[in-house]
Amino acid sequence: xxxxxDGAGNxxxxxxxxxxxxxxxxxxxxPPDVNLSELALAEEFGVSRTPVREAFxxxxxxxxxxxxxxxxxxxxxxxxxxITELFEMKELLEGAxxxxxxxxxxxxxxxxxxxxxxxxxxxxxxxxxARYAELVQEFHDLLIVGSDNRxxxxxxxxxxxxxxxxxxxxxxxxxxxxxxQSDQEHHRVVELIAAKDGDSAExxxxxxxxxxxxxxxxxxxxxx
Numbered sequence: 001x002x003x004x005x006d007g008a009g010n011x012x013x014x015x016x017x018x019x020x021x022x023x024x025x026x027x028x029x030x031p032p033d034v035n036l037s038e039l040a041l042a043e044e045f046g047v048s049r050t051p052v053r054e055a056f057x058x059x060x061x062x063x064x065x066x067x068x069x070x071x072x073x074x075x076x077x078x079x080x081x082x083i084t085e086l087f088e089m090k091e092l093l094e095g096a097x098x099x100x101x102x103x104x105x106x107x108x109x110x111x112x113x114x115x116x117x118x119x120x121x122x123x124x125x126x127x128x129x130a131r132y133a134e135l136v137q138e139f140h141d142l143l144i145v146g147s148d149n150r151x152x153x154x155x156x157x158x159x160x161x162x163x164x165x166x167x168x169x170x171x172x173x174x175x176x177x178x179x180x181q182s183d184q185e186h187h188r189v190v191e192l193i194a195a196k197d198g199d200s201a202e203x204x205x206x207x208x209x210x211x212x213x214x215x216x217x218x219x220x221x222x223x224x
Contacts, residue, residue, distance in 0.1 A: 014054055034075045036072070094205050095202040098205035099199070101143060119131075120132055129170075136169050
């Protein structure tokens with residue numbers, strides 16, 4: 001029995017099943033096009049099939065799985081068009097977040113972004129792409145939290161789930177020279193935020209997201 005279910009009430013059980021399955025899909029533990037077994041998951045989590053079935057419905061709403069009647073439930077593989085559209089929304093949200101954070105002045109998130117950059121510089125210097133990928137995710141998360149806009153953050157979280165973002169970060173950073181370039185772009189964004197130049201921070205952040213999208217699409221063997 002999965003430990004995530006221990007001591008949970010019915011509502012909590014369903015929420016935890018959803019959270020655990022979402023985590024596995026986003027992290028790549030459940031790769032694209034895998035047919036998810038309702039029975040096997042129910043047995044693993046130590047629950048009836050109902051919470052798993054409801055989890056499938058929620059994850060389909062989030063764009064993480066596809067339920068095919070009388071066939072099965074599959075981890076989705078986003079098309080090139082879908083990735084492009086999701087990155088276009090990511091560009092808008094992160095650009096807005098950079099502007100909002102610049103307007104706030106010297107807040108804790110800005111201090112943490114500067115610390116993130118110091119760690120990222122070191123990771124790039126020693127060619128530690130795995131660590132740099134973690135710091136990239138932290139950078140973008142700090143930017144969103146620093147916007148201090150709960151509606152923006154909620155939409156962003158849903159978007160990142162649909163993108164299965166951790167997998168795409170690793171993909172984009174596999175392009176030769178991309179980690180160093182990405183690090184430089186992060187530095188420029190933070191410099192503009194610290195200078196309280198919201199217009200420029202938004203513009204440069206959007207340029208950074210577009211560069212990331214191009215790096216991802218260049219490395220993904222997806223049909224057009």
